Amino acid sequence: MSDAEDVYGPLPLTGGDPLTGEEVAAAYPWPDARVWVRAMMVTTLDGAATGPDGLSGSVSSPADQLVFNAVRRHADAVLIGAGTMRAEQYTPMRAKPADTASRAASGQAPAPVIVVVSASLNLPWDLPVWRESAVRPLVVTSTHADRSQLAIAGEHATVVAMDDITPTAIVDALVDRDLPRIVCEGGPRLLRDLVGAGLVDEADITVSPVFAGTATSPPTPALAQVNSFKLAHVLQGDGALMMRYLAVR
Numbered sequence: 001m002s003d004a005e006d007v008y009g010p011l012p013l014t015g016g017d018p019l020t021g022e023e024v025a026a027a028y029p030w031p032d033a034r035v036w037v038r039a040m041m042v043t044t045l046d047g048a049a050t051g052p053d054g055l056s057g058s059v060s061s062p063a064d065q066l067v068f069n070a071v072r073r074h075a076d077a078v079l080i081g082a083g084t085m086r087a088e089q090y091t092p093m094r095a096k097p098a099d100t101a102s103r104a105a106s107g108q109a110p111a112p113v114i115v116v117v118s119a120s121l122n123l124p125w126d127l128p129v130w131r132e133s134a135v136r137p138l139v140v141t142s143t144h145a146d147r148s149q150l151a152i153a154g155e156h157a158t159v160v161a162m163d164d165i166t167p168t169a170i171v172d173a174l175v176d177r178d179l180p181r182i183v184c185e186g187g188p189r190l191l192r193d194l195v196g197a198g199l200v201d202e203a204d205i206t207v208s209p210v211f212a213g214t215a216t217s218p219p220t221p222a223l224a225q226v227n228s229f230k231l232a233h234v235l236q237g238d239g240a241l242m243m244r245y246l247a248v249r
């Protein structure tokens with residue numbers, strides 16, 4: 001944390017025209033880096049990751065969704081933990097006509113690939129996300145996983161098995177597959193581990209204007225130390241603040 005006592009603002013909450021979808025997307029550029037890991041999360045005023053139904057959608061808003069889509073729009077990979085796949089029941093990652101040309105020009109697949117990290121391989125295999133995504137999903141798991149579970153996973157996704165599923169090994173595996181633009185959409189456990197390993201370059205965090213209680217939010221082990229980020233921008237809409245933070249290296 002900085003020691004500076006300077007305070008600025010209040011930021012203007014109205015004025016000018018609302019941003020277009022293209023302008024929102026332009027506010028989330030991908031740096032020309034070997035690898036860039038971005039975290040996308042929504043939180044309530046009281047620090048909850050989910051509403052009373054245990055889902056993030058109930059504490060989101062249309063403005064947050066606009067930013068959510070802009071953040072992942074030109075990603076190579078959308079990375080989630082198995083807990084998030086089980087709870088949120090992700091829908092297929094489909095190609096969007098508006099992005100086809102720009103993704104092709106950048107040498108990207110028509111849509112980001114969904115990447116799910118799971119040691120248990122206890123995943124909702126009946127979801128359409130496995131068979132209807134534009135790019136075959138990836139499942140990152142352990143070489144020690146149950147053989148029959150590995151076989152089931154292989155029917156639905158490309159399996160990336162590693163001896164030790166560390167955050168570094170996960171990110172390296174994606175970079176090796178030419179997927180260096182990574183959006184981690186949670187959940188809190190996977191994100192915590194990525195931050196702890198110093199791998200998160202950008203945190204795109206929405207604060208929703210609601211209190212929800214934290215009983216349905218997964219607790220995560222404390223990090224060894226706080227990890228500081230610097231504020232790059234603040235957008236607002238639906239009473240929510242959409243903040244882009246960059247890692248302090």
Ligand SMILES: NC(=O)c1ccc[n+]([C@@H]2O[C@H](COP(=O)([O-])OP(=O)(O)OC[C@H]3O[C@@H](n4cnc5c(N)ncnc54)[C@H](OP(=O)(O)O)[C@@H]3O)[C@@H](O)[C@H]2O)c1
Nearest residue numbers: 041042049081082083084119120165186187188189190218
């Ligand atoms: N507010 C938001 O923006 C937001 C975003 C995403 C999710 N959520 C919410 O958060 C909740 C889920 O979060 P969560 O923290 O419990 O789960 P999570 O991080 O999505 O997933 C945890 C699971 O991922 C696998 N995993 C992650 N790292 C691993 C590693 N290094 N080695 C082996 N396996 C690993 C394990 O799966 P296995 O158990 O299969 O081995 C683990 O149980 C849901 O309620 C969801 O709705 C909120």
